[in-house]
Amino acid sequence: MSSLIAVDLGGTNLRVALFTRDQPPAAELIKIPTLASEGPDVVIARMIEAIHSILPKKKRGLRIGVGSPGPLDPFDGVILDTPNMPGWKNIPLCARLSEHFSCPVMLENDANLAALGEWRHGAAQGTQNLIYLTISTGIGGGVIVDGKLLRGARGLAGELGHMTVERNGPECGCGQRGHLEAIAAGPAIARKVLERIETGESSILTEMVHDEEPLTAAYVGRAARMKDRLAMEVVSEAGRHIGRHLASLVHAFNPEMIVLGGGVSRIGHPFFNAIEQALHEHVIHPMYVEDLPLVPAKLGDEAGLIGAMVMVSQA
């Protein structure tokens, strides 16, 4: 059997896993801080070291699959530009790893890989047409069309969070305005709560969060589950933005399932309810949402690693 190495290069953590079969669970998995600010050379050296630490002695059929935030060029294996990792511009990651390990290396957008993972081994098994949305610090997406990952002409497809939903809306991490990500991702949720607290609204969040600590969407989610009114309103508003955009996406793709992943999606019920309600309100015909389950992702933080394994096992 081949040895499949899956790498998930995140802004915060770097995960590396060894799969000895073409399905989960991983035979070995390690997680270390990325420390992206140290620059690509240091991080790639750290990645190589981590791979070595789990590499089996018999390296028969070794293949490496890497997931990274986009935009990236999967066909040439180059990370083009990742807003959350300064200095990562035009880094030929596949060539670097392939040279070192003398094996095939594939690179893909992390959200596309998470979609692939959830589709083959997670919440969306058995479907042929899927929209996967991951909502955390940013909003990413992945689409399965007729049983195949939508990659587009140059492998750049699936950036479902970078679509304009509000002209002249707030600025996005990518520099554009009014993208869904700028309006409904974690930082937008936290910002909205802070703005309303500053205008004098009360919330248990003022006591939950201590001075030194930044207010995050995770706190807001916890407060919403504790029925804090301000938190519930802000979470519902973000959910409505996402639901409205999902209606647009459903008109474009007509999927048979929607899977929501990422840290912010773990807020749970109040968030999902708002999303589902807005989705149903904004479709142009009820047939778009008949038999359209909207479900949480199943694979958690390992979705991307499992997707990377699926990618190299299919190659």
Add this chain to the structure above:
Amino acid sequence: MSSLIAVDLGGTNLRVALFTRDQPPAAELIKIPTLASEGPDVVIARMIEAIHSILPKKKRGLRIGVGSPGPLDPFDGVILDTPNMPGWKNIPLCARLSEHFSCPVMLENDANLAALGEWRHGAAQGTQNLIYLTISTGIGGGVIVDGKLLRGARGLAGELGHMTVERNGPECGCGQRGHLEAIAAGPAIARKVLERIETGESSILTEMVHDEEPLTAAYVGRAARMKDRLAMEVVSEAGRHIGRHLASLVHAFNPEMIVLGGGVSRIGHPFFNAIEQALHEHVIHPMYVEDLPLVPAKLGDEAGLIGAMVMVSQA
């Protein structure tokens, strides 16, 4: 050789064509007014009569393909609801025609068929990943993914004009708000010009359009080509809306070509320039628009008929 009948059921005109080969031109083509207000039964009788009038004596391998405005259910052959044709709700058109002609009948969204036509025999020949947008009274779309028409789980995909680009924007024909169609299709262009004329702005359009005649986007386009300032500004603004939405679509689909069809697209240069500029300004990475031609459709009003022929010839 088979006889392929293509039908284009439009809000204004009903076109019926006979193809004796699986490529253009049609062997025979007739065009009559739809008179949709007379209701589905009368129109379907008229359609049947028109088909009979061009049907060859030898009906070997007869197949009929029909294009109609959506939303419709192509798998069951049912027109669900078409805003521009009152009374057309849940009409089982395929069953009606199939019963009469005793042959296979297929139904598809007219914009999807136009995309199929342009892809196989028009502006987008040889591409594998295409976005087609048709801009006239409404805005429709069709997407080719990896050399195949994107249909989705229930054949409802490709409604690219019914996506929210401006929250709380103007009301769309479908009843939702802020869809691209409500902001940038022909009626929105005409309305914008009228609004600005009413506030006292001058334009040659006040002399071009006579009292009894409604101002249409076609007039606005003509005035824009004559360098009328108001017309040029309104056309450019609509173009910028379309270009910005195309950037969103390019992030989702990463096509290798964009084809623009429909009456409003015939405004030409000032419109295309504004679209292209906004598209380039709004992508998150230049790679999305490198080698991405934005071209006018080639097949004109016959795109849908040719697409219907392609659909049944492939079946």
